[in-house]
Every structure is written in C-alpha cells, then in structure tokens.
Amino acid sequence: MNPVLAIRGYTLEYETAAGPRRVLDNVSLAIDPGEVLGLVGESGSGKSSLAWAIMRHLPGNARERGGAIEFDGENLVGMDRKRMAAIRGRRIGMVFQDPATSLNPTLPLGRQLTEVLIRHRRLTREAAWREGIELLRRVELREPEALMRRYPHEVSGGEKQRVVIATAFACRPNLIIFDEPTTALDVITGARILELFRRLRQETDVAGLYISHDLALVARVADRVAVIERGRILEQAKADQIFIAPTSDYTRRLVAAVPRPERRLTRDRPGPSPVLAARGLNVYYSRARLFGRREATGARQISLQIRAGEILGLVGESGSGKSTIARGLTGLARFGGEILFAGRRIAARRDMDSGYRRAVQVVFQHPDSSLNPRHRVGEILARPLRLFGGSVGDIPRLLEQVRLSTEYARRYPHQLSGGEKQRVAIARAFAAKPQLVICDEITASLDVSVQAAVIELLLALKATHGTAYLFITHDLNLVRQIAHRLAVMRQGELVDLLPVDALTSDRAHPYTRELLAASPAPVGQETSSVG
Amino acid sequence: MSDVLRRLLRTPQGALGLAILAILVAVCLLGPLVAPVDPEKIDFLGRFNPPGGKFWLGADQLGRDMLSRILVGARTTLPIALAATLLGTLSGAVIGTVSAYLGGRWDEAIMRTIDAVMAVPGLLLALLIVNTLGKGSLNAMLAIAVAFAPGMARVTRSVALTVRQQDYVSAAIARGEGSGWIVFREMLPNVIAPVVIETTIRVAFAVMLFATLSFLGLGAQPPAPEWGLMISEARGYLHQAPWLIVGPGIAIALTAIGFNLLGDGLRDALNPRDER
Numbered sequence: 007m008n009p010v011l012a013i014r015g016y017t018l019e020y021e022t023a024a025g026p027r028r029v030l031d032n033v034s035l036a037i038d039p040g041e042v043l044g045l046v047g048e049s050g051s052g053k054s055s056l057a058w059a060i061m062r063h064l065p066g067n068a069r070e071r072g073g074a075i076e077f078d079g080e081n082l083v084g085m086d087r088k089r090m091a092a093i094r095g096r097r098i099g100m101v102f103q104d105p106a107t108s109l110n111p112t113l114p115l116g117r118q119l120t121e122v123l124i125r126h127r128r129l130t131r132e133a134a135w136r137e138g139i140e141l142l143r144r145v146e147l148r149e150p151e152a153l154m155r156r157y158p159h160e161v162s163g164g165e166k167q168r169v170v171i172a173t174a175f176a177c178r179p180n181l182i183i184f185d186e187p188t189t190a191l192d193v194i195t196g197a198r199i200l201e202l203f204r205r206l207r208q209e210t211d212v213a214g215l216y217i218s219h220d221l222a223l224v225a226r227v228a229d230r231v232a233v234i235e236r237g238r239i240l241e242q243a244k245a246d247q248i249f250i251a252p253t254s255d256y257t258r259r260l261v262a263a264v265p266r267p268e269r270r271l272t273r274d275r276p277g278p279s280p281v282l283a284a285r286g287l288n289v290y291y292s293r294a295r296l297f298g299r300r301e302a303t304g305a306r307q308i309s310l311q312i313r314a315g316e317i318l319g320l321v322g323e324s325g326s327g328k329s330t331i332a333r334g335l336t337g338l339a340r341f342g343g344e345i346l347f348a349g350r351r352i353a354a355r356r357d358m359d360s361g362y363r364r365a366v367q368v369v370f371q372h373p374d375s376s377l378n379p380r381h382r383v384g385e386i387l388a389r390p391l392r393l394f395g396g397s398v399g400d401i402p403r404l405l406e407q408v409r410l411s412t413e414y415a416r417r418y419p420h421q422l423s424g425g426e427k428q429r430v431a432i433a434r435a436f437a438a439k440p441q442l443v444i445c446d447e448i449t450a451s452l453d454v455s456v457q458a459a460v461i462e463l464l465l466a467l468k469a470t471h472g473t474a475y476l477f478i479t480h481d482l483n484l485v486r487q488i489a490h491r492l493a494v495m496r497q498g499e500l501v502d503l504l505p506v507d508a509l510t511s512d513r514a515h516p517y518t519r520e521l522l523a524a525s526p527a528p529v530g531q532e533t534s535s536v537g
Numbered sequence: 538m539s540d541v542l543r544r545l546l547r548t549p550q551g552a553l554g555l556a557i558l559a560i561l562v563a564v565c566l567l568g569p570l571v572a573p574v575d576p577e578k579i580d581f582l583g584r585f586n587p588p589g590g591k592f593w594l595g596a597d598q599l600g601r602d603m604l605s606r607i608l609v610g611a612r613t614t615l616p617i618a619l620a621a622t623l624l625g626t627l628s629g630a631v632i633g634t635v636s637a638y639l640g641g642r643w644d645e646a647i648m649r650t651i652d653a654v655m656a657v658p659g660l661l662l663a664l665l666i667v668n669t670l671g672k673g674s675l676n677a678m679l680a681i682a683v684a685f686a687p688g689m690a691r692v693t694r695s696v697a698l699t700v701r702q703q704d705y706v707s708a709a710i711a712r713g714e715g716s717g718w719i720v721f722r723e724m725l726p727n728v729i730a731p732v733v734i735e736t737t738i739r740v741a742f743a744v745m746l747f748a749t750l751s752f753l754g755l756g757a758q759p760p761a762p763e764w765g766l767m768i769s770e771a772r773g774y775l776h777q778a779p780w781l782i783v784g785p786g787i788a789i790a791l792t793a794i795g796f797n798l799l800g801d802g803l804r805d806a807l808n809p810r811d812e813r
Contacts (some may be wrong), residue, residue: 376704
C-alpha cells in the first residue's frame with residue numbers, strides 16, 4: 007500500500023537576526039491510508055512547523071534545505087501555488103488549536119462551511135447549504151439548520167470546534183492535520199470531540215496527522231506515534247507500545263514527568279488551624295456604567311476553609327468559576343459574603359489591609375502576561391519587598407530559592423522561557439512571605455517536564471515555609487498527586503469538597519465522578535489498558 | 538538611556554531622523570549667527586527676486602531674504618510646536634491611562650467629557666482658548682496642547698484597556714499597590730509606543746496649527762519670521778513667487794519627516810523585545 011503522505015529527509019530552517027535556526031532536521035515520516043499518526047513534542051520542537059510545511063504555508067523567513075513531502079505520490083515542495091490551492095482544503099484538511107480564532111467572527115457559520123463546498127466541490131449555493139446541514143448533523147450538532155445562521159460568538163467552544171471539524175471533513179479529504187484540537191477545550195468537551203473524531207474516522211477512512219503535547223491523548227487517538235524533539239524524530243512505534251517501552255531517553259523522561267494520581271507527592275498532614283475561610287462567598291464580575299451596573303455572579307455561595315500548610319485543589323471545567331474565586335479572594339473582583347482571615351472578618355475589598363495583601367499571594371496562569379515586559383526581574387521582585395518589608399538585598403536569595411541564578415535579576419521577562427517566567431512569578435509571591443498562595447492554573451501553559459519541575463519547586467517551598475496553596479487546575483491527575491483535599495466547581499457553584507483519597511469512593515458527587523471519568527488515564531507502565 | 542540611544546542609532550530610520558533633528562537644533566541655536574542678512578531688513582529693489590544670486594532662496598514681497606528668515610524663524614517655530622505637542626500628548630496619555638485604569642463610571646465620565654471636547658474642531662477650540670487667554674505665542678502653545686490632548690487620550694485609552702487586563706496589573710492591584718504606581722510604572726510604559734508615534738506625527742500638525750493662529754493674528758505677530766506665518770503671508774503671491782511658499786514649506790516638511798523617522802526608530806528602540 008502506498009502511503010498517503012511520505013516525508014523524506016525534510017529539513018527546514020528559519021532565517022533569524024542571530025543566524026539560521028534549524029527547526030526540522032532530516033524528518034522522515036509516512037502515513038498510510040486510514041492511519042492516524044500521532045506527533046508528540048514539547049513547545050519549540052518543530053511540530054507545528056511541520057504541519058505548516060505540509061500545508062505549504064511557511065513564513066517568509068523559512069528556508070527549506072532539502073528533502074521531499076510527497077502527498078499521494080506528488081512532491082509538495084516546489085509545487086506551484088495554483089495546484090497547491092486545489093489540494094489545500096480539498097484533499098488535505100486542517101483543524102486548528104483554538105476554535106475561537108480559526109473561525110471568522112463576521113460571517114455566519116453556514117457561510118464559512120458552504121464556502122469550502124462551493125469552492126472545491128463546485129456545488130450551487132442551495133446544494134451547498136443542504137450539504138452543510140447534513141455535515142453538521144454528522145458531527146452531532148443539534149438543530150443544524152439554526153446553527154448555520156448563527157455567528158461564531160453565539161455558540162460554545164465545543165460547537166465551534168465541531169464546525170471546524172465538519173469543514174475539514176466537508177470535501178472528503180485524504181488527510182487531515184490536527185494541531186492540538188482539544189487543548190483550548192475543557193476536559194469533558196475535549197473527550198467528546200475525540201469520540202466524534204474516532205467515529206468519523208471509521209466512517210470516512212481518512213488518514214490523520216495528530217499533533218499534540220499530551221501523551222495520553224495521542225496514545226488514545228493515534229495508531230502510531232512519533233516523538234519529536236528539537237526538530238528530530240527520535241522514535242516511532244505503535245501507540246500502545248511507545249510509552250510503555252520507550253527506546254529513547256527523552257521519551258522515557260517525558261513519560262516519567264506525566265502526572266500519575268497514584269504517585270503521591272505530598273505526605274504531610276495540614277495543620278489544624280485555618281489560614282483563611284470563606285463563608286457564603288459570592289464573587290461578581292461587572293462593569294459599572296454611567297447609569298446602573300450590569301453584574302453577573304461568577305461564583306455563588308462558596309464556603310470553604312484552607313488550613314495552614316494545606317494544599318486545596320480546586321477543579322472544574324472552563325467557565326465553572328474557579329478563577330473567579332481567585333479573583334474574589336485577592337480583591338480583584340467585588341464580592342459578597344465574608345472571608346475570615348486571622349480572626350478578622352473581611353466583608354468588602356476595602357477591608358483587605360496590607361497584612362491581608364501580604365499573606366495572600368497569587369500566581370497567574372499565563373507567564374507571558376504576569377510579568378511587566380518593561381521591568382527587569384530585579385525590579386519585579388523588589389516591589390513586594392518594598393511594600394511588605396524586606397530589603398532589596400534579598401533578591402539573590404529569592405532567585406536561588408526558585409533555582410534561578412542571581413544574574414537573572416538583570417534580565418527582562420522576554421529573555422526567559424515560560425518555565426523561568428513562572429519561577430519568577432512564584433518568587434514574587436514568596437517575597438511577601440505569604441501564608442497562602444493561590445495558584446491559578448499555573449502549569450496549564452507549560453510543557454509536561456517543566457510542569458513537573460514547577461510542582462516540585464512548589465512542594466519544596468511549602469516544606470520550608472509551611473505555606474498553604476489553593477491550587478486551581480483542570481488537570482485532575484496532577485492535582486490528585488499533591489492536594490490534601492479537592493473542591494469541585496460547576497457553573498459557579500461548589501458541588502463537592504472532599505479529601506483526595508475519597509475521590510474514587512461513593513462519597514463523591516456524580517459530577518465529580520463524571521470529571522474523573524473524562525480525564526485521560528496517564529500513559530506509562532502501570533496503566534497499559536489505555537484506550 | 539544611553540542604551541536606547543545606541544539602539545536608536547542602529548536603526549536606519551532612527552539615525553536619519555536624529556541627523557535631521559540635529560540639523561534643526563543647530564539651526565535653532567545658531568540661526569541668527571549664520572543668517573547672511575538681517576531677516577527683517579527690507580530691500581525694495583529685491584522684491585520678488587527669484588532664488589539665486591544675492592538671495593539664495595529668493596526674496597519676499599518686501600524684499601526680505603528668505604534664507605535668513607527661515608534660519609531665524611526656526612527659533613520661533615520649532616520650540617513652540619514641540620512644547621505644545623509634548624504637553625498635549627503627555628497630558629492626553631496620562632488622562633487616557635488613568636481613565637482605563639479607573640474603569641466603570643469614572644471612565645464613562647472622563648471619556649464622555651473628552652467626546653464633548655472633541656466635538657469642537659481643534660482649530661476652533663484653539664481660537665477660543667487664545668481669545669480667552671489673550672494673544673501671544675505662549676497662549677497659542679497652550680491652546681494647541683489643549684486641542685491635542687483629547688485625541689491622544691482616546692488613542693492611549695484603547696491601548697491601556699488591553700494593558701489593564703494583563704496579569705501584571707492584576708498582580709499589582711492584588712498586592713495593594715497605589716494607583717500612582719500602577720498608572721505610571723506598570724501601565725504607562727506599556728502604552729508608550731503608540732504615544733511616541735502619535736507625538737512625532739503631531740509635531741508637523743502643531744507647526745501648521747501655530748501657523749494658522751499666527752495668520753489670524755493670534756499667535757506669532759508679524760514681522761516675526763515664523764514659518765507658518767511666512768506661508769500665510771505668501772499665499773497671495775502664489776503665482777508670482779512660488780518660492781515664498783516652497784522654502785518654509787520644505788522646512789516644515791523636513792521637520793515632520795525628521796520627527797516621523799525618529800518616531801519609527803524610537804518605537805523599535807524602546808521595545809525591550811527588540812534584540813538588534
């Protein structure tokens with residue numbers, strides 16, 4: 007059988023101010039008809055560059071240094087624009103990471119879907135519309151007729167991604183490239199999208215290239231998996247084999263870094279006294295206008311308690327109000343109800359004095375936006391020291407604490423990697439000598455090996471300072487490794503609050519069990535029954 | 538600061554812009570010394586003399602030497618245009634950032650006031666202010682600054698709203714920083730790029746606005762060799778003596794180009810992400 011896609015010795019470089027940078031180095035891959043190849047790599051490994059090389063949509067500074075990309079026996083490298091335009095979208099489809107940005111917000115969904123049909127399958131407008139409705143029905147969307155007329159902002163993220171998938175399948179392509187299609191979705195929606203994908207594959211027998219950083223996901227979706235590191239393919243094997251018996255050290259390290267709920271990382275018990283308690287907490291997000299205010303409640307009637315040295319995990323789907331709680335507790339959003347802290351009752355934002363601000367620190371999700379790009383690391387760390395007492399001479403010690411060398415104080419945030427930025431953010435939080443640190447999805451945008459290192463750092467800091475954490479995440483496997491107790495949120499309400507070892511027992515709320523079932527089983531030796 | 542200058546010189550636009558501005562500064566400082574004749578000396582035999590010979594850039598309707606007038610006029614024109622622009626854009630930038638930071642009702646109130654001010658055309662507003670304050674160069678400068686501030690506030694606010702959403706601002710609020718620190722140290726440095734660019738574009742407008750005010754008799758007073766005033770006075774002799782407009786026109790254009798190039802260079806040099 008001839009492969010649909012065969013990449014042979016493909017090498018790609020980017021021309022940069024600092025000289026050429028090699029992003030793909032002698033890559034060879036083959037995908038047979040009906041086969042799904044998973045491509046796993048961390049950020050910067052060149053996996054997205056490969057996708058764009060196949061689609062022939064490379065940036066202006068890309069230089070191809072040899073090799074061939076053969077699609078159905080034709081070499082795509084050097085193919086003229088016109089012939090490529092007939093292949094792109096028609097015979098090779100693509101599904102992007104973020105459905106929010108891959109659909110045009112000014113066109114109804116129907117227009118975007120039928121455009122492909124009219125252009126590539128030469129259907130009339132009416133026929134395309136009918137076919138579009140049929141396609142939406144096939145991706146299990148309810149009321150496809152009404153959906154065709156809606157705009158992207160009127161439907162949910164999961165629905166948008168289904169429309170994108172429907173568009174990709176519309177012309178019955180031979181190959182579909184998936185670039186992290188579920189990363190921007192929450193666990194349960196993502197799991198349903200994967201199920202849909204599996205069904206569509208059986209029906210259409212399309213070949214796929216599935217790009218992801220998530221090992222468990224790739225192992226579930228793909229037939230074969232290739233591991234890519236810094237532009238080199240390290241190994242390829244069957245999906246059910248590769249993570250159980252990896253041959254390269256790199257893959258072995260990746261597998262070891264995957265969070266595994268049964269491997270507990272915390273063994274201590276939290277202290278008896280509460281650091282902070284919330285009673286009937288409502289957090290609002292609003293925008294006061296000149297006349298009246300529009301207000302919505304992001305979290306309703308939350309009551310919880312965090313004890314000294316405790317790690318309380320806060321989980322839920324996106325939009326469930328997890329981050330809203332963080333915003334309420336740090337005084338970034340208006341709240342009702344009360345917060346009890348150090349024997350004091352805090353009922354409004356103005357009650358949060360400097361003592362409270364010092365004791366409760368927050369670390370945000372996106373390392374890129376949590377550090378001011380125009381301040382050096384030294385200045386960033388100096389602020390809390392100046393505000394809460396401490397000398398600027400402590401900066402080297404703070405940096406050492408988060409395992410960065412002292413010369414980092416002179417650098418700007420853009421000179422650091424994502425993991426290093428997050429370390430600086432953690433150092434900034436600990437500069438205030440806090441009693442509670444709220445970690446809002448702090449590892450969500452990091453690679454799995456970096457995540458492991460950050461978690462290890464957090465636990466080490468907790469061991470020295472006895473800090474409590476409110477650990478907000480959507481990754482159940484991760485939080486089960488470190489949390490003492492778990493709080494589960496759904497649609498702004500706290501549905502469950504239980505010790506982590508009771509998670510699998512009958513005490514757990516049905517929704518908690520649903521979340522647990524949707525979270526992917528970690529790859530590796532102990533759980534070979536993946537899939 | 539020397540770091541920014543070094544990076545500025547490394548960009549072609551920055552280096553060229555800086556060179557042009559250096560010439561202009563030199564003219565401002567040394568103009569009267571290098572001017573061939575007294576800019577206000579009237580020579581009836583030389584009226585409307587074309588460029589060349591005795592008058593390098595020609596002579597005007599009173600036979601005054603254009604080159605001398607341009608050289609000396611830089612002194613009246615440039616500092617006032619520059620000061621007016623800086624004052625206007627800086628106050629506008631601060632208003633815009635503060636408005637975005639406060640949000641809610643304050644934002645509404647500030648922005649609606651600004652809308653009201655913007656509804657009055659800039660020139661009319663400037664006229665109104667000069668009429669109230671009395672005529673003269675200093676008041677004209679203030680009027681131009683006031684006319685510029687609202688537009689700048691709008692531009693800055695739109696950028697500041699995005700910056701307001703960034704986590705580093707949230708982090709500053711969460712640790713209880715004062716409003717002054719957040720506006721001036723966390724937000725303002727991150728909205729500076731569009732402000733700098735807008736400022737450099739507006740310097741040329743300021744020259745023209747000042748010229749208009751002078752023409753109406755509210756800014757510089759004749760016979761002062763102010764560039765805008767020179768163009769205004771020459772407009773009646775456009776067909777007989779086009780050089781009367783060309784000379785000061787080129788001077789104003791050169792100023793505008795110099796500042797625009799400097800703005801482009803500064804935008805790159807002020808960006809710490811830029812590794813060149």
